[in-house]
Amino acid sequence: MEGLRKVSVVIPCFNGGATIDEAIRSVHEQTYPNIEIVVVDDGSTDLCTIELLKRSEWANTRIVWKDNGGPASARNRGIAESCGEYVLPLDADDRIAATYIEQAVAVLDARADVGVVYCKAMRFGADSGLWMLPDYSERELTIDNVIFVTSLFRKADWTAVEGFSETLKHGVEDYDFWLKIVGGLNRAVVQLDEPLFFYRVQDVSRTTQFNGQRPIVVTTYADIFRNNIAFFARNAEYIFEHRFGIYDELVRYRARYARFDALMDRHVRVRRVLSGLWAVVCRVIDSRLVSGLRDRVRAVGSGGK
Numbered sequence: 001m002e003g004l005r006k007v008s009v010v011i012p013c014f015n016g017g018a019t020i021d022e023a024i025r026s027v028h029e030q031t032y033p034n035i036e037i038v039v040v041d042d043g044s045t046d047l048c049t050i051e052l053l054k055r056s057e058w059a060n061t062r063i064v065w066k067d068n069g070g071p072a073s074a075r076n077r078g079i080a081e082s083c084g085e086y087v088l089p090l091d092a093d094d095r096i097a098a099t100y101i102e103q104a105v106a107v108l109d110a111r112a113d114v115g116v117v118y119c120k121a122m123r124f125g126a127d128s129g130l131w132m133l134p135d136y137s138e139r140e141l142t143i144d145n146v147i148f149v150t151s152l153f154r155k156a157d158w159t160a161v162e163g164f165s166e167t168l169k170h171g172v173e174d175y176d177f178w179l180k181i182v183g184g185l186n187r188a189v190v191q192l193d194e195p196l197f198f199y200r201v202q203d204v205s206r207t208t209q210f211n212g213q214r215p216i217v218v219t220t221y222a223d224i225f226r227n228n229i230a231f232f233a234r235n236a237e238y239i240f241e242h243r244f245g246i247y248d249e250l251v252r253y254r255a256r257y258a259r260f261d262a263l264m265d266r267h268v269r270v271r272r273v274l275s276g277l278w279a280v281v282c283r284v285i286d287s288r289l290v291s292g293l294r295d296r297v298r299a300v301g302s303g304g305k
Contacts, residue, residue, distance in 0.1 A: 004034040005109065007101055007152070008084030012074030014042040016092030017049030019200070024058050026095040026198075032102035037061040039092075040078040043068030072164035072173040075149075079158055088152045093200045096150065100196035104152035107190050115187025116178060118151035120195040127201040136191040141182060142235040143242050145175035147189065150197050157181050168223065170216050176224045183231025 009027050013020055020039070027037055037060055044050050053063050066077050075089050086108060088101060104117040121131040134140045136147065161180035164173045181187045225232055232239065265271075 001034040006034045006084040007086045008082030009037045010078035011039045013092040015046035017052045019093040029098045030101045038078040040064045040074040042074040072166045076163040095198040097196040113188045115181045116189045119192035121197040122195045125200040139238045142238040149174040179228040
């Protein structure tokens, strides 16, 4: 392994005993040989998880114990105690394909300008299929988070931007982190054109809870904007292109359906019948047909479930 840069896979774990072995096995199956695993127990309260970690015998794996502080705090602690030059966060309920680290390391080794390497992804669990995220561009990153947290980056860059923000308690701390690397350090991002990450979808998760609280979502995004105001100022045209594009869609919608809405307002009974029929249609449509509309929402906060 001489000459191969060490990669530290950092796995925060809060009551994740049911799935963490699967996550760690996916790391052990990597084709890249120089890897360490740092599991950070973030104050688990589940006795089964605690016992599993206490008696664990996973190869090349260290367990770090800390009080509960959230995913950002756990990642920062694990990275601080890691020995690798490169870092890959991995949630305790997700998996990576066998060649992910090898392919990502090759990009960072070859290009000093690149700060983040990630890939296409698959979903599994409560929903399945290809995760339909937009291809990476700075325009897409300006509009919203399109990079999941299980991406390879340089530990030196983590140090330079002072790690993941631990003040973003509710989610999307990974979005803030990528903005600091891209905007603050002027690093490039490379997306591998292959699904090498497997994201577990849950009916109820940190992400779904976050997205269900609009005031918290607004406050969190406002804080991220203020933290990275130079990046957003640099890309202000993208913001307003997107904003006025939404306006145009709304105008077209109103022009197309205004007469229909007026008709329904005059015939309340018909409206009720059609609303009931539409509810039935929505229930029977294959969830995969609408999953693409949810993917961007799931991308937000994928940094911790």
